[in-house]
Amino acid sequence: MLFIAPVSVLLFFIDGLGIGTRGSHNPFDGLDDAAPLAIFQDEPAVLHFNGLLAATDARLGVDGRPQSASGQTTILTGINAPAAIGYHKQGFPNQALLDIIREHSIFLQLKRAGIDEITFANTYTQRFFESRPRWISATTAAVEAAGLRFNVLDDLRTGRAVYHDFTNAMLIERGEIVSLRTPEEAAEVLAGIVAANQFTLYEYFITDKMGHAQDFDAARRVLKMLARFLRSLLAKLDLNNATVILTSDHGNIEDLSVRNHTLNPVPSIVWGRHRESLATRIRSLTDITPSIVDVLTKGTYTHGQSGQADSARASS
Numbered sequence: 001m002l003f004i005a006p007v008s009v010l011l012f013f014i015d016g017l018g019i020g021t022r023g024s025h026n027p028f029d030g031l032d033d034a035a036p037l038a039i040f041q042d043e044p045a046v047l048h049f050n051g052l053l054a055a056t057d058a059r060l061g062v063d064g065r066p067q068s069a070s071g072q073t074t075i076l077t078g079i080n081a082p083a084a085i086g087y088h089k090q091g092f093p094n095q096a097l098l099d100i101i102r103e104h105s106i107f108l109q110l111k112r113a114g115i116d117e118i119t120f121a122n123t124y125t126q127r128f129f130e131s132r133p134r135w136i137s138a139t140t141a142a143v144e145a146a147g148l149r150f151n152v153l154d155d156l157r158t159g160r161a162v163y164h165d166f167t168n169a170m171l172i173e174r175g176e177i178v179s180l181r182t183p184e185e186a187a188e189v190l191a192g193i194v195a196a197n198q199f200t201l202y203e204y205f206i207t208d209k210m211g212h213a214q215d216f217d218a219a220r221r222v223l224k225m226l227a228r229f230l231r232s233l234l235a236k237l238d239l240n241n242a243t244v245i246l247t248s249d250h251g252n253i254e255d256l257s258v259r260n261h262t263l264n265p266v267p268s269i270v271w272g273r274h275r276e277s278l279a280t281r282i283r284s285l286t287d288i289t290p291s292i293v294d295v296l297t298k299g300t301y302t303h304g305q306s307g308q309a310d311s312a313r314a315s316s
């Protein structure tokens with residue numbers, strides 16, 4: 001049996017991206033160059049670089065529309081957060097969700113397993129440190145609780161970090177002295193970060209804002225740029241060594257006829273050498289963190305039962 005050694009993993013998180021139906025409500029319908037993000041219900045997906053799609057349940061057995069705070073907590077911990085608190089929590093995590101993140105985040109689980117080359121690729125601005133917001137994101141709480149270093153603008157300027165708006169346009173609008181990046185230039189930076197770490201998280205949330213704004217043309221512009229960024233990133237990564245998992249917390253941008261989140265499943269798309277076992281295993285948002293922890297601590301076999309992992313290391 002051939003063993004695949006533990007390698008690097010990128011979790012590419014996109015807020016508010018579901019698998020929708022075709023129609024004038026869906027900005028993906030008829031949009032050129034939106035692969036691999038343009039995925040429609042009951043249609044085979046066009047996925048570059050041998051990606052595999054795992055339609056993923058974001059409702060988690062709890063009534064109501066899936067929301068960001070509880071969905072992101074679930075993605076980042078493997079714990080069914082809406083079930084734990086009894087509802088889907090919007091926006092930023094409350095104390096109960098923060099308690100879950102601060103005890104069980106993927107960063108902490110990896111650190112406890114001896115995986116310490118871990119990074120959150122996104123950049124924070126000085127404003128965050130000078131006047132800390134009262135409410136922080138699930139990701140920020142996870143980074144902080146694991147004692148990871150926050151990337152700052154100097155990291156971005158020296159090509160060691162990306163901004164959530166990977167083009168840097170929003171930073172420039174705010175008066176920060178940084179250079180505009182093409183999606184290809186940003187992809188080069190993120191690919192370098194992935195290669196230098198065992199686990200990298202990247203977070204993108206303009207998709208969710210576009211979904212709430214219901215601005216069809218703006219949504220299409222954003223989706224095309226994001227797809228370009230992703231395709232370029234996949235082309236630059238060594239997918240024999242890197243595993244990429246794209247996922248989302250809930251649907252939104254795929255249905256602009258409603259301002260709210262949708263009840264649609266979200267696309268988890270996996271690339272790289274562990275893609276087959278991951279695509280078999282990921283069924284709900286609770287599966288993301290344990291899958292990543294297993295890839296990085298145990299590896300998977302190339303044949304035998306799909307998704308089967310073993311505690312042996314590469315050397316054994």
Ligand SMILES: [Zn+2]
Nearest residue numbers: 016068208252
């Ligand atoms: Zn939202």
